[in-house]
Amino acid sequence: MKNIQLIISYRGTNYCGWQVQPNGVTVQEVIMRAIKDLTGEAVNLTGSGRTDAGVHALGQSANFFTASTIPPEGWYRALNTRLPADIRVIHSRECHPDFHSRYHAKGKSYLYKILASPVASPFLADLAFHVNRTLDWAAMEEAAASFLGEHDFTAFMASGSSIKTTIRTIFEISFSNNDDLWEMTFTGNGFLYNMVRIMAGTLYEVGYGRLKAQDIAAIIAGKDRSKAGITAPAHGLYLKEVYY
Amino acid sequence: MKNIQLIISYRGTNYCGWQVQPNGVTVQEVIMRAIKDLTGEAVNLTGSGRTDAGVHALGQSANFFTASTIPPEGWYRALNTRLPADIRVIHSRECHPDFHSRYHAKGKSYLYKILASPVASPFLADLAFHVNRTLDWAAMEEAAASFLGEHDFTAFMASGSSIKTTIRTIFEISFSNNDDLWEMTFTGNGFLYNMVRIMAGTLYEVGYGRLKAQDIAAIIAGKDRSKAGITAPAHGLYLKEVYY
CATH class of the missing domain: 3.30.70.660 (Pseudouridine synthase I, catalytic domain, C-terminal subdomain)
Structure with a gap:
């Protein structure tokens, strides 16, 4: 399993914030769905923290574990083909297995x-x-x-x-x-x-x-x-x- | 009758261009409707020219004739209270009775x-x-x-x-x-x-x-x-x- 970090930009206008929640579409769930489309894996995408409904991001950080053979530096391009235009992954890389987007944020x-x-x-x-x-x-x-x-x-x-x-x-x-x-x-x-x-x-x-x-x-x-x-x-x- | 010139900015994304047409909402008709809401007058709003669907404007110019007592310099504020957020009148003034937004554009x-x-x-x-x-x-x-x-x-x-x-x-x-x-x-x-x-x-x-x-x-x-x-x-x- 590889631990992949994504840097994500989004226009928050049409989302109920970052974090998955029952009432309304969130950025986190849209990206997790795109990962599932690509690999069949139901991953848990860990963000650096929540953003509220309507809040935007230039560089949200998130990570997930995958068994996929997609090259780590290729994830951003693969995901962008599946994501709506108001969410873009601007960078992707493999990070240390212990890396955690929220706990390790300084x-x-x-x-x-x-x-x-x-x-x-x-x-x-x-x-x-x-x-x-x-x-x-x-x-x-x-x-x-x-x-x-x-x-x-x-x-x-x-x-x-x-x-x-x-x-x-x-x-x-x-x-x-x-x-x-x-x-x-x-x-x-x-x-x-x-x-x-x-x-x-x-x-x-x-x-x-x-x-x-x-x-x-x-x-x-x-x-x-x-x-x-x-x-x-x-x-x-x-x-x-x-x-x- | 006063001849009022408007300088208009709009995000064209949600409009079928400037000019009134049967299939879809246009910027011109939305502004004419706002004028009618304010004064009851069915004016003809003359733009400097058409813009196509999806095209934006920072400073479209248009004029219309009105018998209203709204002060010419107050029109922009009055109209903005009736217009959607993707159309803003940024300036308004009274111009010469002969002024024509299209014919006089240099x-x-x-x-x-x-x-x-x-x-x-x-x-x-x-x-x-x-x-x-x-x-x-x-x-x-x-x-x-x-x-x-x-x-x-x-x-x-x-x-x-x-x-x-x-x-x-x-x-x-x-x-x-x-x-x-x-x-x-x-x-x-x-x-x-x-x-x-x-x-x-x-x-x-x-x-x-x-x-x-x-x-x-x-x-x-x-x-x-x-x-x-x-x-x-x-x-x-x-x-x-x-x-x-």
Whole structure:
């Protein structure tokens, strides 16, 4: 048996997220079905973590065990012939038999895209959070600095989540833009449920003045979800890369 | 009556082109219906020209006459509340009573997008022509120079078109890229039916070596459609701007 790692990009719009679930089609099940079409094997495809309905991926990582003779570097091409156009495997390789996409992840980066313009774009309807406001990006960058380092991010976790520890380390948050389309990239050793979307929503509220950059440290320290900003919509979020 | 000009952006994927037709929903009819919803008027919305099914627009221009008291600069916002997310009016203004979107157009520019990469992008499935080849962009730029100026473009028109003159002037063709996604911008005083798509398809064939840059002048002179390249697919084409 070979352990094959896939790097996968998908447009999440038409899926109920990554993970197999009873009500609706998911990215994981569509790929597992394509593997079964190719080899007859009912494999278990292990992703680096879930993504919610409507969330996109540029580089989701997943692995599975197969007895197939398909060359490891050929899997991406073989799968793409069986997958819908909104899911593409961009790379495949054989990895160590012990490799586990979730347990061995040392970090992840996510993009959050905001289109700040008077008129939305017909091309970005499901691909960026459109806001009809002018945002103060300098204030947002200043606010983002407060997230860096190791913190208890309880205030930035969907309430009701059960998890062993709420401590996470953020390595970097960077901003870039192309005209009115902004990207915020969050890189850390892990993220709590909805954490990137709540950080993005909080930065957005700094951007239009409901919160101040200087408020962030106290919001983190207070561990009260209700003091942070909105959960920014799923369709602005992209899982960019998983680090091992 | 006021003569209102609209500048319109749309994702053409879900429409049978711009112009009202019996079989399928068009962009023109959706906007006319939105105007009727707002004012009760059954207006005739005159576009600068047709776009085919699947073709997109960044700046289609259209005008209509209305007795409504909606302020001219407010039309774009009023219409956007009634339009689907894949059609956005980005600008509106009152223009001279004689202004006609088609007759008065002095020129147009179109974009053609090509994604040249081993793997397609889930985000560009309907938004760029994906080719699994390495293209020689320098040769394509050299070839494009042959299109510049005034020529009889019969070889670059869909066969069977009936038209007064097949002479057109190309002012500029420019190339730009963001990684593997290339944009070719064609600006001219007008374009024959399918002309941009055939020029783009011909440049593509230069890019992978089936045609040579030096062939283009003879293909233009020969006025034989069968000697030019393929008609590149509609979903790579964008009407960028109309000049008056």
